[in-house]
Amino acid sequence: MKSTLVFVLSAAAAFAQSQPDPNFKIHDWSRPRPPVVDPGTPGTLDQPGRPPSDATVLFDGKDLAAWCSLDGSAPKWIVKQGVMECVKGSGYLRTLQNFGDCQLHLEWAAPTPPQGESQGRGNSGVFLMGLYEVQVLDCFENQTYADGQAGAVYAQYPPLVNAARPPGQWQTYDIIFTRPRFEAGGKLLSPARATVLHNGVLVQNNVTLTGPTGWMSRDAYSPHAEKLPLSLQDHGNPVRYRNIWVRELTDAAQKEFTYPAAVLDRCVGDYQFEDGLKIGVSRTNAHLLMTIGVPRGHQHLLFAESPVKFFARDVDAHLIFQTNAHGVSGGVTFWIAGESRKGKKLLPPAR
Numbered sequence: 001m002k003s004t005l006v007f008v009l010s011a012a013a014a015f016a017q018s019q020p021d022p023n024f025k026i027h028d029w030s031r032p033r034p035p036v037v038d039p040g041t042p043g044t045l046d047q048p049g050r051p052p053s054d055a056t057v058l059f060d061g062k063d064l065a066a067w068c069s070l071d072g073s074a075p076k077w078i079v080k081q082g083v084m085e086c087v088k089g090s091g092y093l094r095t096l097q098n099f100g101d102c103q104l105h106l107e108w109a110a111p112t113p114p115q116g117e118s119q120g121r122g123n124s125g126v127f128l129m130g131l132y133e134v135q136v137l138d139c140f141e142n143q144t145y146a147d148g149q150a151g152a153v154y155a156q157y158p159p160l161v162n163a164a165r166p167p168g169q170w171q172t173y174d175i176i177f178t179r180p181r182f183e184a185g186g187k188l189l190s191p192a193r194a195t196v197l198h199n200g201v202l203v204q205n206n207v208t209l210t211g212p213t214g215w216m217s218r219d220a221y222s223p224h225a226e227k228l229p230l231s232l233q234d235h236g237n238p239v240r241y242r243n244i245w246v247r248e249l250t251d252a253a254q255k256e257f258t259y260p261a262a263v264l265d266r267c268v269g270d271y272q273f274e275d276g277l278k279i280g281v282s283r284t285n286a287h288l289l290m291t292i293g294v295p296r297g298h299q300h301l302l303f304a305e306s307p308v309k310f311f312a313r314d315v316d317a318h319l320i321f322q323t324n325a326h327g328v329s330g331g332v333t334f335w336i337a338g339e340s341r342k343g344k345k346l347l348p349p350a351r
């Protein structure tokens with residue numbers, strides 16, 4: 001009896017996330033209704049559909065404004081006739097915005113006439129969080145290893161079926177991704193999971209990723225941020241993409257971006273407020289770092305909500321920088337614990 005109870009309790013704990021909310025009765029009329037979303041329209045082979053109204057559109061055929069190269073420089077893929085195309089040797093693209101748990105829709109087409117064999121034919125890839133690849137490959141009458149086919153979680157899970165269309169035809173991916181969770185100390189709490197539909201056909205059914213994907217490797221997880229940019233692979237083939245949109249599934253209210261260092265560096269400096277408080281803003285890799293009370297105050301990592309608006313996760317604080325015509329910051333508004341202050345940038349000491 002006791003062991004049965006333990007089993008039931010541990011099973012309940014394991015599935016705690018999918019239990020009905022105990023705060024509401026069955027058919028509780030007072031329970032808040034879900035937000036209303038215009039679902040958009042489905043696409044056809046000729047014409048992309050319209051995204052849901054709450055989606056973040058990453059590419060709508062016009063430009064690469066939502067993208068950059070991995071090093072933060074301008075993207076080098078080309079946009080023509082409403083589609084974006086990988087340019088051999090130009091490098092991966094990544095989004096400026098960061099994403100964690102998400103629903104991702106994209107459409108891609110392999111080059112026609114097809115060139116190359118196996119992994120050399122129409123190869124690209126969708127890297128969730130820049131680390132976890134759902135393979136893009138021309139798999140129409142093209143033999144390759146199963147865990148490298150289109151729709152594979154690369155080097156981990158072959159697709160359940162090969163639902164490929166011929167090269168040149170538009171194909172869809174709909175991906176539901178759950179990011180891995182890490183404890184504060186970095187220990188893995190729960191691995192990443194992925195569900196993938198290829199041309200509407202289920203090819204990955206909530207599979208559990210073993211870690212980042214890679215050629216000839218199954219690396220273990222390394223702790224990383226809750227949100228990271230999504231990237232598209234340059235594997236040397238002119239694969240085309242259109243109609244890319246994403247819906248954040250958690251933390252959707254707090255948008256977060258990874259901007260090039262040059263954008264962040266505009267905000268770097270010391271700022272002084274009327275009450276005498278000084279804060280320092282420096283940069284560490286892809287983040288700004290705020291020191292409240294320079295030179296020896298507490299440091300807080302800042303996350304970008306826009307090129308001029310940043311927030312901390314560990315304290316309730318955010319900053320909005322005022323930039324001049326050259327985009328260089330001259331002042332800042334600083335909110336912390338419900339109070340706001342306006343500050344001026346201090347000129348660096350003369351040498």
Ligand code: MG
Binds near residue numbers: 135235
């Ligand atoms: Mg690939």
